[in-house]
Amino acid sequence: MNLAPYIDHTLLKATATPDDIRKLCAEAREHHFKAVCVNPQHIALCREALAGSHVLIATVCGFPLGAVTSEQKAEEARLSVQAGADEVDMVISIGSAIAGDWAHVQADIAAVRAATTGKVLKVIIETCYLTDEQKEKATEAAAQAGADFVKTSTGFGSGGATLDDVRLMARVLQGRAQIKAAGGVRTPADAEAMIEAGASRLGTSGGVGLVAGDQNTAGY
Template sequence: MKITVENIAQMIDQSKLDPYVTEKEIVKFCKEVIEYNFVAAFVLPANLSIAKKELKNSSVKLGTGIGFPFGTTTTKSKLQECEEALKLGVDELDTVINIGALKSENYKYVYNELKQLVNLVAPKPLKVILEVSYLTPEEIKEGTRIGGEVGVEYVKTGTGYGSRDTNLFDINLIAEAIDDNTKIKAAGGIRDIYTLIEMYKLGVRRFGLSRGPEIIEQFKEYFAGEIEI
């Protein structure tokens, strides 16, 4: 299969999720996302209005995090965050799983929370963030299975705020447990095109990045804009 620079760009959710980001930086960020034709721009909820305005004449989707970055807010709070984000014009939502509930094997809580969120935002896609750095291999698989059962569009590895980077072992665990209707999104410490390509080979179809432009430029330089996989 041939992968082009355009294909890579359309797999990247470019993110600007620093708590200290300024309005001017969001404007600059959106212009860069449009320039590189990334599939989506992810910003914090407080910056959605600015980003929506900047992206209005483009094909770039607008995304935000829910219960971000720790997943420790209540189900009610997450539902309210989703409602407000939808009113602000968001296209995609990435919610952090209740990590403590998952680790406590309170799978009913995890299932019920995610199911309510999926139902609320439909037909908009919901991605569930596992935060793999805090989970055992079996917890990663169980979180993946629950995500598939409730109908999330993607199971995502992390927020970028975890205790370590996402690695290929994490992707393999998710790939082993995921169903045919659910896709994988990788995020957290993906800094070069080689890592991205290896994760793609394992089944990843979205990448949450803060360094999207750098990775696109690496792809152009190292592979002349296309590669056979």
């Protein structure tokens, strides 16, 4: 399987330097990855490095905890779109989800959706912290709020994507939104299994190794 069109080539570490981001973009161009995923401060650099290519620029919002206000998330997303982001990966209010405040979870997502009109919105539900029932309700809230994708994980929590979680999300969504599996995609076999389970995007820092048929040891 050609995995490159599924990969969001990701570098979200606090220690990422401009040279690291340029390398990420060069790799994404070379291998024809779908997107790069970077922190907002690197959007302008990615625009420069990816000029003339078909690689999209994804960024994050309320990352990685999801614990800022809806207004702050919406403004962060708006500024990222203004800076040139094609896609925004937001983190839900995880504490609200655990508390069962689904009205707030959905309203929080809707605020960011309103700030990203015309762009792709991916909603990270951080499955490692949720029960299966909470995962189902979070996925439904994202769909109801107009998300384009529901995403499993930030890569900064206690666990990443699992096949069971991708299948659960696919069952809830029934095609209303796509699925991004992130974290824990270590081998080409892992990647293909996630796609078979229902993922149409893969978030990984080891995309180069995956397309070469190697194991991803990069940690995300």
